[in-house]
Amino acid sequence: MPELRKDPIIGRWVIIATDRAKRPDQFMGQPDKPFEPQESCPFCEGRESKTPPEIYAYRPKHTPANTPGWDLRVVPSIAPFLRIEGDIDRRGKGVYDVTNGIGAHEIIIETNQHIANMADLSAEQIAKVVTAYIARVSDLERDERFKYVLVFKNYGWQAGAGRIGHSRSQLIATPVNPKRVKEELAGARAYYDYHERCIFCDLVKQEICAKERVVLDIDGFIAIVPFAPRFPFEVWIMPKEHSCDFTSLAPLQRLELGKILKKTLLKLKIGLNDPPYNYVIHTAPFRRPKAGYWKSIDQDYHWHIEITPRLTRVAGFEWGTGFYICPILPEDAAKFLREVEA
Amino acid sequence: MPELRKDPIIGRWVIIATDRAKRPDQFMGQPDKPFEPQESCPFCEGRESKTPPEIYAYRPKHTPANTPGWDLRVVPSIAPFLRIEGDIDRRGKGVYDVTNGIGAHEIIIETNQHIANMADLSAEQIAKVVTAYIARVSDLERDERFKYVLVFKNYGWQAGAGRIGHSRSQLIATPVNPKRVKEELAGARAYYDYHERCIFCDLVKQEICAKERVVLDIDGFIAIVPFAPRFPFEVWIMPKEHSCDFTSLAPLQRLELGKILKKTLLKLKIGLNDPPYNYVIHTAPFRRPKAGYWKSIDQDYHWHIEITPRLTRVAGFEWGTGFYICPILPEDAAKFLREVEA
Numbered sequence: 001m002p003e004l005r006k007d008p009i010i011g012r013w014v015i016i017a018t019d020r021a022k023r024p025d026q027f028m029g030q031p032d033k034p035f036e037p038q039e040s041c042p043f044c045e046g047r048e049s050k051t052p053p054e055i056y057a058y059r060p061k062h063t064p065a066n067t068p069g070w071d072l073r074v075v076p077s078i079a080p081f082l083r084i085e086g087d088i089d090r091r092g093k094g095v096y097d098v099t100n101g102i103g104a105h106e107i108i109i110e111t112n113q114h115i116a117n118m119a120d121l122s123a124e125q126i127a128k129v130v131t132a133y134i135a136r137v138s139d140l141e142r143d144e145r146f147k148y149v150l151v152f153k154n155y156g157w158q159a160g161a162g163r164i165g166h167s168r169s170q171l172i173a174t175p176v177n178p179k180r181v182k183e184e185l186a187g188a189r190a191y192y193d194y195h196e197r198c199i200f201c202d203l204v205k206q207e208i209c210a211k212e213r214v215v216l217d218i219d220g221f222i223a224i225v226p227f228a229p230r231f232p233f234e235v236w237i238m239p240k241e242h243s244c245d246f247t248s249l250a251p252l253q254r255l256e257l258g259k260i261l262k263k264t265l266l267k268l269k270i271g272l273n274d275p276p277y278n279y280v281i282h283t284a285p286f287r288r289p290k291a292g293y294w295k296s297i298d299q300d301y302h303w304h305i306e307i308t309p310r311l312t313r314v315a316g317f318e319w320g321t322g323f324y325i326c327p328i329l330p331e332d333a334a335k336f337l338r339e340v341e342a
Numbered sequence: 343m344p345e346l347r348k349d350p351i352i353g354r355w356v357i358i359a360t361d362r363a364k365r366p367d368q369f370m371g372q373p374d375k376p377f378e379p380q381e382s383c384p385f386c387e388g389r390e391s392k393t394p395p396e397i398y399a400y401r402p403k404h405t406p407a408n409t410p411g412w413d414l415r416v417v418p419s420i421a422p423f424l425r426i427e428g429d430i431d432r433r434g435k436g437v438y439d440v441t442n443g444i445g446a447h448e449i450i451i452e453t454n455q456h457i458a459n460m461a462d463l464s465a466e467q468i469a470k471v472v473t474a475y476i477a478r479v480s481d482l483e484r485d486e487r488f489k490y491v492l493v494f495k496n497y498g499w500q501a502g503a504g505r506i507g508h509s510r511s512q513l514i515a516t517p518v519n520p521k522r523v524k525e526e527l528a529g530a531r532a533y534y535d536y537h538e539r540c541i542f543c544d545l546v547k548q549e550i551c552a553k554e555r556v557v558l559d560i561d562g563f564i565a566i567v568p569f570a571p572r573f574p575f576e577v578w579i580m581p582k583e584h585s586c587d588f589t590s591l592a593p594l595q596r597l598e599l600g601k602i603l604k605k606t607l608l609k610l611k612i613g614l615n616d617p618p619y620n621y622v623i624h625t626a627p628f629r630r631p632k633a634g635y636w637k638s639i640d641q642d643y644h645w646h647i648e649i650t651p652r653l654t655r656v657a658g659f660e661w662g663t664g665f666y667i668c669p670i671l672p673e674d675a676a677k678f679l680r681e682v683e684a
Contacts, residue, residue, distance in 0.1 A: 002424055002443025004518065012521050015443060017423050081359050081667055082344055094548040095541065096569045101344025101357060152658030160657020172659055176346065179354050180664030199437065206436045227438045280662030308661060315502020316494030317512070319650060320622030321520030325423055 005228035009187040009199060010180075014228040015325045022327050024336040027232055027311045028273040033157035035165030038114045043166040045112040051075040055106060056135055058128050072128050073109045074136055080105035081172065088145050088175050102145055104173040108132055109166070116165035117155060117274065119265035126258035127251075129169070133281070134247045134254075136171060141247075141286045146173040148181060148285045151246075156276025159310045177285050184282060185301055192300035200302030201242050208240075213334045216263055219256040223264045225334040230324040232312060233272060233333045235264055237305040244301040246283035261305070263342055268309055271340035279307040347570035351529040351541060352522075356570040357667045364669050366678040369574055369653045370615040375499035377507030380456045385508040387454040393417040397448060398477055400470050414470050415451045416478055422447035423514065430487050430517050444487055446515040450474055451508070458507035459497060459616065461607035468600035469593075471511070475623070476589045476596075478513060483589075483628045488515040490523060490627045493588075498618025501652045519627050526624060527643055534642035542644030543584050550582075555676045558605055561598040565606045567676040572666040574654060575614060575675050577606055579647040586643040588625035603647070605684055610651055613682035621649040 003016040042050035048066045056074040063069035076084070082103025090099045110129045111121055118126065137149045153169040154161035191199035207213055207224045215235055216223040223237045237260055239253070249257065268275060283303040288296070318324055345358040384392035390408040398416040405411035418426070424445025432441045452471045453463055460468065479491045495511040496503035533541035549555055549566045557577055558565040565579045579602055581595070591599065610617060625645040630638070660666055 001428065004424075004441045004443050004516075006439040008437045008439070010521075013516075013518050015423050018443075080361070081357050082346075083361070086343070093569075094552075095350045095544050096548075097348040097350070099346045101346050101360075148663075150659060150662050152662050154657045158655070160655045160660075170659070172663075174346075174355075174663070174665070176355050178663030178665050179352075180662065183664070202437050206438075210436075227435075278658035278661055280658050282662070306662070313500070313502045314656070315496045316620035316622050317492060317514055318502075319620055320492050320494050320522065320624070320648070321490075321514075321516070322522030322525070323516070323520050 007226070007228040008191070008203065010183040011187060012228065012230075013323050014230065015323060016228075016329060017325050017327050018329060021329060021332075022232075024233075024271070024328065024332065027275075027328070032276050033163060035116055036163045038165070041114055041164055041166050043107075043109045043164065043168060044114050045070065048073075051107070051109075052078060056132060056139075058132065068112075070112060071125075072111065072132055074132055075107050075109065077105040077107055077170070082174070099175060102175050104140055104143075104146070104149075104171070106136060106171050108136070108169045108171065110169065111167055114165065115167050117265065117269055118153065118167045118169075119262060119269045121167060121262065123255065123258040123262045126262050127254040130249065130254040130257055131251075133169075133171070134249060137283075138247050140171075140173045143173070145175055147175060147177045147287055149173045150178065150181075151281040153277075153279045155278070156310070159276035159278045161276075181282060181285060185285070185297060188300045188302070189297075198242055198300055198302050200238060200304065204238055204240055212331045215267065215334050215337045216260055218260045218263070220253055221256055221260045223260055225330045225337070227330060229326050229330055229333075231308045231310070232326060232328045233268065233275075233309045233337065235268070235307045235337070237261060237264060237307070238302065239304075242299075242302060244284040244298045244303060246281055246303040264307065264337075266342035267337045267340040268307070270342055271337060272309060272311065275309040275311055277307060277309040279305055281305050349568070349570040350533070350545065352525040353529060354570065354572075355665050356572065357665060358570075358671060359667050359669050360671060363671060363674075364574075366575075366613070366670065366674065369617075369670070374618050375505060377458055378505045380507070383456055383506055383508050385449075385451045385506065385510060386456050387412065390415075393449070393451075394420060398474060398481075400474065410454075412454060413467075414453065414474055416474055417449050417451065419447040419449055419512070424516070441517060444517050446482055446485075446488070446491075446513070448478060448513050450478070450511045450513065452511065453509055456507065457509050459607065459611055460495065460509045460511075461604060461611045463509060463604065465597065465600040465604045468604050469596040472591065472596040472599055473593075475511075475513070476591060479625075480589050482513075482515045485515070487517055489517060489519045489629055491515045492520065492523075493623040495619075495621045497620070498652070501618035501620050503618070523624060523627060527627070527639060530642045530644070531639075540584055540642055540644050542580060542646065546580055546582055554673045557609065557676050557679045558602055560602045560605070562595060563598055563602045565602055567672045567679070569672060571668050571672055571675075573650045573652070574668060574670045575610065575617075575651045575679065577610070577649045577679070579603060579606060579649070580644065581646075584644060586626040586640045586645060588623055588645040606649060606679075608684035609679045609682040610649070612684055613679060614651060614653065617651040617653055619649060619651040621647055623647050
């Protein structure tokens, strides 16, 4: 019998298609478009002139900006979806609402090596990436025009990336709060109003106790296959201790996050034949009531990373309903990933 | 300068990436996986034994069920995502909600000819498809276990269809109201509460007056590119007169709908090199307060069809925010489609 499961945070129903369930090995081997050769890569060391000037870099003090010697660089997108210059101008057009496309769009070049998959970086290098995320998000928070920054990664053509095989992630700052984040905040708030507890904290406790959906449990972090995933082998990484704000991570925690992120991505790579994937970091928005205020988001929201391998196609039913159909039992996906040696 | 536009019904923001905008002809020519040869098609006339027994058919009275002579057939899905037998059993699992996967999953075989794209059926044949939708949805409404039926179509492999080149659509009845439909209902209700008018009616009037996003205006229906589309060349078909319920369409209106649907799909096929696409029908849910009740959905909701060609990939930013990035100005997409001879 198939099962309908509800995501407890945003209330999305997912069909767990047990009758049509596939074995984990049936998800493998769909080849993605190949990467372009390294010769044309604009993100390698020595090609600094191929990108806009760097905004942030991890480099020895004696090396000037935009020259070799760096370990990590952040540059504006060469083709940004939003523009950094200008004032917000919200206006109506009859029944419609418009605002001009003010925002920031930056590329985090995660390594000076031509390595495609973040899974192949060291945990220490990934910790530097996390530090770069925090530095950039904190800097953008000072810009009063922005309400949110989404940090995300597209790996592989099927996941929406270009064909450059150099590990990188992106961030986009927006002058409005995204719908998906607002839904999570509203769901977490409703739960807190009723229970006076953070729903994510309850979920972490239940998962640690049940074990069946846990992929990794390392230091202060846990990686689980969610109870009602949208996609097969979707994995969420969450801090075990309550925290609404990704940027509050201490240096030691950044290294712990680097370890669990590397290991999770490596399990996906080894177990599923290097699939295309996306990840997003969901953290509390900037302009929130600070602690001490009545019902602060700090108490009811919990930052986390959602990793979604792209192994299936999304069709009319999903677009039309917001329902998803997951063709593998989440518990089986977790067991499979747990057992992959990485 | 890019523009942020808000969908007035569900509040989703869309980035209109004017700086990275493509010309309409740049969306063409991405080849989809080819269809399988006709020999293996289970939906052709004479192969009735290859499908489960028919639930509904358009056939002369003297022809027995599941034999040749039909013009259109509806059969249960051979691999249904939900099961028709059983009672709804809603239960909790700690913080999680589960229900067993009760529902219906049916295939509407739209023609006895081996024609792949609905665009190539006659308007009269499409009117029969509409009649079949109405008959099946009305029948399923009598089943008290179901709250909603989504009618949808996947055309082409990239749109989530299999590789059988025989025009068909699907319906799935669910025991819960889908999130996406609830969002539309809530958005339409909020607008009605404030204005005491249907938001879709206001939108239709504004579009007819502005003209720039109208693709087709035929009899009682209008086809427009929405103001804040998720996808390039997305088209919505709406009745000009207020109606919340798709199944209330009179026979003459079904033919009018057949005409505008055929012409819209043909414009997409000719103008964009036969792209994969999805469509969904959004209509009011079954168990609603009927007219005469306080604030009936009948007054504030408006059924419509959303057609989404699959020409772009959805990446981390979209999954993470619920934002979409539309790489063509909706007004340019509408102009392009208006000018395609079909």
